[in-house]
Amino acid sequence: MSAADSPTPHESFDGPAPRLIATDLDGTLLRDDKTVSPRTVAALAAAEAAGIEVFFVTGRPARWMGVVSDHLASHGMAIVGNGAAVFDLRAGTLIEAFPLPESDALAVAHALREAVPGTAFAVERTAVFRREPAYEAPDPDGPGACAPIETLLAEDRDQPVLKMLAKHPTLNPDDFLATALAVAGRQAEITRSSETALLEISGAGVSKATTLAKCCAERGVTAAEVVAFGDMPN
Template sequence: MTSAKERDTQPAGPYGEGSESSPGKTFAEPATRLIATDLDGTLLGADRDLSPRTVAALRAAEAAGIEVFFVTGRPARWMDVVVGHLARHGTAIVANGAAVYDLRADRLVEAFPLAEQEALAAAVALREAVPGTVFAVERAHGFRREPGYPWFEPDDHGSRQPVEVLLAEDLAQPVLKLLAKHPSMDPDEFLAVALAVAGHHGEITRSSMSALLEISGVGVSKATTLAKCCAERGVTAAEVVAFGDMPNDLAMLEWAGTSYAVANAHPQVLAATTRHTASNEDDGVAQVIEQIVAARRTG
């Protein structure tokens, strides 16, 4: 994100204060080497697919020598939507930073798990503070849920069980996320309560419009894993442009040298970023990428 001094001098653009999506705007050095983008609500449209313009922009970025990372709260098994549009890249940071996945090889590269005992402690604290909360456990290669947890996909195996049982099973697989769902609570209020009563047991955030929380290991976020991947490639934060829309993107947007919120982003994300682009439905990410590539060609 920009500093207070930079914010004061940022020109207003067509997509919000500090937008750099206006025609003819050039990007200051250091040159962009990596683009990190969230998927749902940011890169994907309401149909949860990539538009032709976005696909073309991603390919143009890589043709210009810019690496692309998908950085998402999704599990690896939900990455089919982008697998057909990988161009030269194939690395994804999934489960809010809890795992790095090679999409081309369909292989888990590295995991940063949530300890079972911390997940259980968080669940107990949340259940006591917010009665009616139900849980699901996302492991590296499987998903299990409590009986009251909403159905989203077929269970991997067996009957549904209380979270205490789920966390005691499949111990050979690391826990990537504990999911906490409430049927009626305000999502932001639910997050605030969870942070107060269980924040010391893991990183708690949200990416859904419903009261659904995502709990990762202490110190694990999109930002920490992205920073690690960039360091391994010799890429600095100043050389990264990031895009997001929900609270689970905030750490990544704070870390990256240049960050954008799409116009449809959560109010907290819009307030925390000085660069805004058009909505996901209007190919906001693609618009900025086109500007970056054009600046590189004329620079």
């Protein structure tokens, strides 16, 4: 189909005009080198100029949101940690958190470690990342970073647990997820967004979708007025 033959937005879209765009980052908004293309930057600016609010919705923690810091314009709202928190990136402030309770995190960790020996865990809080020694670190460790999961969950209690991560060195990612859901799926929201055996564990009922729905309801935006983009199971 040539450009001249392409349908106009009105002809190709059957529904109310969008009021909010919700976009994932990795594998969606970001290119493979974690940059944002000029075309995408222009599209975000055009959406904003048309009165459409843009939400970044990601599994990333807030500390990894620098990839979009140069492209915020007025759209600085982000749902991070797979729905565990809402941040205003422009102000650098936490708006609301939906944490994973320590007791549920421990129950999931114990069940998963029993079902899949060799599983290693890490904990992501609002501003702190801590890991077990066997968990390969994506970032340089801070003081006291390495400890068993029981200790990690007992530390830094002034910050809510946004999510717990579970990693296995050899399992198939889908098999790992299926096992986790079978042994602990009632106590937490468990998903994945990596090509490796890495699970992301949030509070029960907490997901990108639930937090996005809450933010939309607060703005009087219906589901029919949202356009969402994403690429992985989370």
